[in-house]
Amino acid sequence: MNNFSWYDATTLKEAQNEADTTVSDMLNKDKKGSSIIKSGGIDVMDLMKEGLITPEKIVNIRNIPGLDKIEFDTKKGVRIGANVTLSDIEKNSVIRDNYQALQLSVSKAATPQLRNMSTIAGNLGQRTRCWYFRSVEHDCLRKGGSTCFAKNGENDYHAVMNNGSCASVHASSIATALLAFGAVLEIALENGEKKEVPIENFFVTPYENIKNENVLKSGEIITAIVLPAVNNKTKSYYIKQGARQSYDWALADVAVVVELSGKKCKNARIALGAASPVPIRANSAESILTNEGISESSAKAAAEAAMEKATPLEKNAYKVAIFKSILQRAILKTV
Ligand SMILES: Cc1cc2nc3c(=O)[nH]c(=O)nc-3n(C[C@H](O)[C@H](O)[C@H](O)COP(=O)(O)OP(=O)(O)OC[C@H]3O[C@@H](n4cnc5c(N)ncnc54)[C@H](O)[C@@H]3O)c2cc1C
Ligand code: SF4
The missing domain is CATH 3.30.43.10 (Uridine Diphospho-n-acetylenolpyruvylglucosamine Reductase, domain 2)
Incomplete structure (x- = not known):
């Protein structure tokens, strides 16, 4: 070094x-x-x-005052300062009681020691763990080279959707839960102003810009992540499957946020992590839940729909089955 x-x-x-x-x-x-x-x-x-x-x-930037607070307002939602650690989110009772999928996602990330160090903003800013990307000897597409080594190489952990350009997946599993809740990032600009970026627009696909995974430019600093208010009919759940129980990134992870009204499902937001180069919504699966409510059969149909556009690579078709299984389970856990 x-x-x-x-x-x-x-x-x-x-x-x-x-x-x-x-x-x-x-x-x-x-x-x-x-x-x-x-x-x-x-x-x-x-x-x-x-x-x-x-x-x-x-x-x-770890010691800048004011960036390490979690503030809750029943009307506005929860505002998590950029420097709040994953451990602090995991232990926070407001998040546990109102944003269960987020609490579960942080509690399953990395290891307890790493969660004590990791901040929520840094977690979103981290780069992919594609092993070719992480190797100085492999000048792949994402680093300005002319080849994706994963396409015909060791692609076991790679994307099963939208993988025609770069097939890496984003390393943040917290982002999966934040996407399902519709989080918004507050970003301080160099000219002293601030902008708000919905998490959907924060990540950049390789088709848009293969060299970046997010929209941050020099001089831009995330100051907070805001999750909108929920009500007592909002239920959520999150499941991560890794190769190991701890000390590892997700092979597949899913977050489900639903607003229930009796047996009906008024709103549904489903996010998939480690499926595509950036975390994505599963819109067709969401429609099944809002049309049919939540049941064994709708959960199964939604899980199938979420993977209908999957185009797995030579060594990662097993991930499609994992996604279907954990999504079905996560949906049923919300009722
Ligand atoms: C073995 C291992 C397993 C892991 N498993 C998981 C997992 O399962 N799920 C998961 O989600 N993560 C996982 N991680 C990631 C880890 O938890 C950290 O979140 C991540 O590595 C970076 O967080 P950090 O706060 O240390 O960021 P840093 O390393 O400090 O920063 C990361 C990037 O973000 C930028 N940045 C930091 N703060 C800001 C800000 N406020 N505004 C703008 N840019 C900023 C930095 O410039 C840098 O580019 C794992 C890490 C390891 C080593
Ligand atoms: S998947 Fe992406 S990051 Fe990995 S080798 Fe291919 S281009 Fe590089």
Whole structure:
């Protein structure tokens, strides 16, 4: 790992002045800049240890006051500061009682030690774990090369949908739950203004821009993630399947958020993680639940519908069966 200097930012402005590029731009090598921000530091340090980035300066935003709070308002919803750790979300009683799918997603991510370090914003900013992407010896499409090594290589963990360009999957399983709740990211801009970005628009598909996985530009810092208000008829559930119980990313994960009215399902939002290069909604599955309500048969039909457009690669067809199984179970867990 290269030597680097360290800057402890105490305000957003300071961090924006000190950092002159993003991790993605540094990975792409086609833009100038030598200093990047880090929050928990887990992915930033991994990329440095892997030799993929060599920043001269790390700007630590972890200690900026005010970014580590969870605020709840019954009308507005819950606002989670960018530096709140996954452990703090896991233990928060408001989130456990109102946003169960989010609580489950954080409790299943990584390991307890990693969750103590990981921040929610850093989790969304982390880069893919495609093993070719993580290898300095493989200059793949995402890093400006001309080949996707996974297509005809070791693609066991890769995308089973929308995988015609880059077949990597996003590493955040928290994003799956946030997408199902319709979360919105608050982002501080360099000119002092703020913008709000729905999580649906935060992630970038390889078809849109193969070198980036999100819309963040240099000087933009996530300050909070807001989940809209829920009512006592809102139920949610989340299931992650990994190769191991702990210390691993998802092979497949699903989040279901429904608003029930008696036996009817007024609204349904279903998100799939590790299915596609970015977390996606399963719209056809949602329609089945809102048309038919929730039952054994509608859950099965919805799970089939969620995977009807699957185009698995040579070694990952097994993931389609996992998605169908965990989605069916997650839907039935909401009633
Ligand atoms: C073995 C292992 C298993 C894991 N398993 C899972 C899992 O199952 N599910 C899961 O979701 N995650 C998993 N992770 C990811 C981990 O939990 C961290 O969330 C992730 O690596 C990065 O979080 P961080 O806070 O350390 O971010 P950092 O490494 O500090 O930052 C990551 C990126 O986000 C940018 N960034 C950080 N904060 C901000 C901000 N406020 N605004 C704008 N950009 C920002 C940084 O510049 C960098 O590009 C795993 C990690 C490991 C090592
Ligand atoms: S799947 Fe994407 S990240 Fe992995 S080798 Fe192919 S282009 Fe690179």
